[in-house]
Amino acid sequence: MSATSILSDSELQAIRDRLAKTRPGPWATHPGNFIDESMISGSCRIVWSDGDGADLAYVCSRNGDHDAAFIAHARTDVGRLVAEIERLQAQVAGLAAGFAPLPEHLR
Numbered sequence: 001m002s003a004t005s006i007l008s009d010s011e012l013q014a015i016r017d018r019l020a021k022t023r024p025g026p027w028a029t030h031p032g033n034f035i036d037e038s039m040i041s042g043s044c045r046i047v048w049s050d051g052d053g054a055d056l057a058y059v060c061s062r063n064g065d066h067d068a069a070f071i072a073h074a075r076t077d078v079g080r081l082v083a084e085i086e087r088l089q090a091q092v093a094g095l096a097a098g099f100a101p102l103p104e105h106l107r
Contacts (some may be wrong), residue, residue: 007085015078015082016082019079023049024075025075025076025079026049026072026076027047027048027071027072027073027075027076028047028048028072029045029059029065029069029071029072030048031043031044031045031046043060043065044058044059044060044064045067045068046058046059047068057071059071
């Protein structure tokens with residue numbers, strides 16, 4: 001799927017399925033001291049689940065703080081985005097149903 005293509009129902013369902021298989025959020029980030037950071041050109045962060053405190057990922061990169069924050073927010077952000085897509089789809093379906101009684105040339 002390209003970034004500009006329309007999201008199909010099956011793609012949206014695949015996103016829902018992946019989301020359902022993740023640990024519950026919210027997730028958070030914390031500085032990681034599990035690696036000698038002098039050996040990398042960046043910073044390291046631990047991404048963990050507030051639900052049980054289990055580590056989910058270790059992010060080490062030149063953009064470590066921001067990358068880790070993005071990953072940590074993904075669980076919550078994706079869920080909210082899926083819910084918004086579903087709300088908008090329902091709204092579009094309702095509007096389309098309202099136009100159905102109109103003559104073809106007015107739709």
